[in-house]
Amino acid sequence: xxxxxxxxxxxxxxxxxxxxxxxxxxxxxxxxxxxxxxxxxxxxxxxxxxxxxxxxxxxxxxxxxxxxxxxxxxxxxxxxxxxxxxxxxxxxxxxxxxxxxxxxxxxxxxxxxxxxxxxxxxxxxxxxxxxxxxxxxxxxxxxxxxxxxxxxxxxxxxxxxxxxxxxxxxxxxxxxxxxxxxxxxxxxxxxxxxxxxxxxxxxxxxxxxxxxxx
Amino acid sequence: xxxxxxxxxxxxxxxxxxxxxxxxxxxxxxxxxxxxxxxxxxxxxxxxxxxxxxxxxxxxxxxxxxxxxxxxxxxxxxxxxxxxxxxxxxxxxxxxxxxxxxxxxxxxxxxxxxxxxxxxxxxxxxxxxxxxxxxxxxxxxxxxxxxxxxxxxxxxxxxxxxxxxxxxxxxxxxxxxxxxxxxxxxxxxxxxxxxxxxxxxxxxxxxxxxxxxxxxxxxxxxxxxxxxxxxxxxxxxxxxx
Numbered sequence: 001x002x003x004x005x006x007x008x009x010x011x012x013x014x015x016x017x018x019x020x021x022x023x024x025x026x027x028x029x030x031x032x033x034x035x036x037x038x039x040x041x042x043x044x045x046x047x048x049x050x051x052x053x054x055x056x057x058x059x060x061x062x063x064x065x066x067x068x069x070x071x072x073x074x075x076x077x078x079x080x081x082x083x084x085x086x087x088x089x090x091x092x093x094x095x096x097x098x099x100x101x102x103x104x105x106x107x108x109x110x111x112x113x114x115x116x117x118x119x120x121x122x123x124x125x126x127x128x129x130x131x132x133x134x135x136x137x138x139x140x141x142x143x144x145x146x147x148x149x150x151x152x153x154x155x156x157x158x159x160x161x162x163x164x165x166x167x168x169x170x171x172x173x174x175x176x177x178x179x180x181x182x183x184x185x186x187x188x189x190x191x192x193x194x195x196x197x198x199x200x201x202x203x204x205x206x207x208x209x210x211x212x213x214x
Numbered sequence: 215x216x217x218x219x220x221x222x223x224x225x226x227x228x229x230x231x232x233x234x235x236x237x238x239x240x241x242x243x244x245x246x247x248x249x250x251x252x253x254x255x256x257x258x259x260x261x262x263x264x265x266x267x268x269x270x271x272x273x274x275x276x277x278x279x280x281x282x283x284x285x286x287x288x289x290x291x292x293x294x295x296x297x298x299x300x301x302x303x304x305x306x307x308x309x310x311x312x313x314x315x316x317x318x319x320x321x322x323x324x325x326x327x328x329x330x331x332x333x334x335x336x337x338x339x340x341x342x343x344x345x346x347x348x349x350x351x352x353x354x355x356x357x358x359x360x361x362x363x364x365x366x367x368x369x370x371x372x373x374x375x376x377x378x379x380x381x382x383x384x385x386x387x388x389x390x391x392x393x394x395x396x397x398x399x400x401x402x403x404x405x406x407x408x409x410x411x412x413x414x415x416x417x418x419x420x421x422x423x424x425x426x427x428x429x430x431x432x433x434x435x436x437x438x439x440x441x442x443x444x445x446x447x448x449x450x451x452x453x454x455x
Binding site (some may be wrong): 011050051052053054058066067069070071074075076077080086087088089090095096097122126127129130131132133134136137139165166168169170184204 | 242244245280293294295298301302304312317319336341388397445446447453
């Protein structure tokens with residue numbers, strides 16, 4: 001078996017950032033996707049949207065400049081870039097649901113080969129459900145990308161034939177950026193975009209347990 | 215003469231009755247009208263339905279209201295947060311009903327109520343748990359332009375409690391940064407809207423091009439002391455260990 005190295009979280013963020021294009025309006029989901037902001041390619045102007053009513057969101061402020069009226073979707077303090085704007089929630093969700101965002105990047109528990117997404121609940125008995133803006137983003141953005149580890153801690157593939165966790169939306173994911181490979185979800189199933197060095201196609205298909213077109 | 219400036223929060227909230235649906239602005243801690251919530255606790259109305267994006271942080275504001283046991287039902291999109299333990303306890307012990315709504319549906323249902331729209335179709339939630347009613351029966355669906363949609367109904371408020379930055383005696387409001395969030399929408403969706411402001415200005419001081427909520431949507435404004443919004447709803451890395 002050949003040797004391969006997983007992409008670190010930072011490497012994965014950099015890989016996603018590579019595919020962002022100049023002028024794109026982008027929403028980065030809570031958690032891992034927020035790392036992408038640190039790796040945007042030079043010379044590319046990306047406008048970040050935050051669901052709570054911000055366009056042109058900038059990086060975290062220094063601790064003495066924190067203002068908790070200026071927070072991101074994860075409720076952490078952020079800044080506003082020159083040219084940025086504030087607006088109310090109905091306008092913000094019109095941007096999301098009305099197809100105005102070019103790209104959203106979300107985390108996921110499971111993604112099906114045809115792009116069904118499960119990222120809001122594991123359906124565990126006794127857990128408190130919370131959905132937030134995940135469904136609005138998944139359906140509303142022009143392109144929905146997922147950023148996640150390919151395998152669970154137990155080594156099971158998070159890319160599946162059919163999601164077993166409660167769905168966020170049907171056939172909404174266009175691309176999966178993972179620590180081992182970048183995949184495209186199509187109505188006909190998975191297609192390979194790239195994979196880490198040292199991993200071969202047959203090995204990847206074996207890990208995922210599904211056919212992957214090259 | 216129109217004068218929507220109330221002398222005190224207590225006076226502004228005196229008429230709230232048991233069984234009311236209360237729309238409460240805010241996202242996390244930003245835009246939460248804590249002073250109004252505290253006065254509502256003091257006022258004593260019970261059997262309330264509360265609409266907010268979240269379900270309270272730590273002990274203050276909405277969390278304190280939930281703790282009184284006077285909230286029968288909460289309609290929100292994201293109750294579970296690192297510091298939502300008061301809600302978590304009530305929910306787990308069956309003491310509060312939860313209607314979970316995708317955030318965009320939440321705000322659009324409020325917008326519909328404020329705009330006189332009877333119901334609307336949206337693709338959000340189709341094929342998910344959100345396309346079911348509380349009793350598990352399916353919501354109405356319809357294919358529009360080849361895409362499946364779910365029928366969603368407005369959320370009408372009896373009262374909206376919102377936090378703004380500045381206001382005038384006609385009730386015109388401006389907000390501060392991302393604390394604006396649900397305020398302008400909730401103001402339209404309730405029969406009676408109370409806003410706190412940190413500054414009251416004379417009529418004509420606001421540039422009419424910049425008024426965010428026109429006074430027609432506002433019943434009362436009350437001036438409160440300026441208090442910086444506290445952090446909440448996330449795990450601080452320095453506390454994480």
